[in-house]
Amino acid sequence: MSDSAVLRAADVSVSYGDVVAVAPSSFSVHAGELIAVVGPNGAGKSTLFKALAGFIDHQGDVVVHGEHCHHLERQAIAYIPQQSDVDLRFPITVGEVVLAGRRRFHNKRFSARKEDHDIVKACLAQVDLSGTEQRSLSTLSGGQVQRVLLARALAQKADVLLLDEALSGVDVMHTNELIKLFTSLCEQGTSVLVSTHDLGLVREQFSRCLTLNGRIIGDGAPNTELSGSRLDAVFSRTISSDGAS
Secondary structure, eight states, X not given: OOOOOSEEEEEEEEEETTEEEEEEEEEEEOTTOEEEEEOOTTSSHHHHHHHHHTSSOOEEEEEETTEEOTTSOOTTEEEEOOGGGSOTTSOOBHHHHHHGGGGGGSOSXXXXXXXXXXXXXXXXXXXXXXXXTTSBGGGSOHHHHHHHHHHHHHHHTOSEEEEESTTTTOOHHHHHHHHHHXXXXXXXXXXXXXXXXXXXXXXXXXXXXXXXXXXXXXXXOHHHHTSHHHHHHHHHOOOOTTSOO
């Protein structure tokens, strides 16, 4: 049986000892979808993204292009962490960060070619950071760091982008520009999942919303999932150590 989903999570869960961070959750993502992931702080959004990208151990299945990934490297998925998770003390330039996205196209002895450097420039231009290749990452604002990490994902040419609070700390002008970029990427077949606390933005700019608080609670149109009793359930629901709510 064929699986048309680009990404499918089947009862994916994450536990740390007796603590359940994400209880079994299932959903599918198809090519070209722009999806908001909404939930309160500590709801498990970052944990779910890291599990989908293969960065942490999990239970359940992650299926990419119909293939069960288990714990193999998932090159078709790019995870962009929260800006607060980035160690800005590490001495690295903007160009070096974005160039890291090209490693998947080379062997272990990665030696960048002109094509790679050209792609780095093009990806930085897409996120409005042209000419910053030689700047230290530590000199950038939080919003600029987010855009550098997005440029790295673009250089990786991933089919699925998992953006963890990618719009946090970004001003209104650049938020609108990034939404346009996400939409453009989706039109080209890339699937984009964005975790965010901005419910107004989700209602205005997204057609699909996953709500999460310890597990996936809702999946549908934002105006449905982010209203009335459904919204109250997302922000009041708690999860116990055995996964029960």
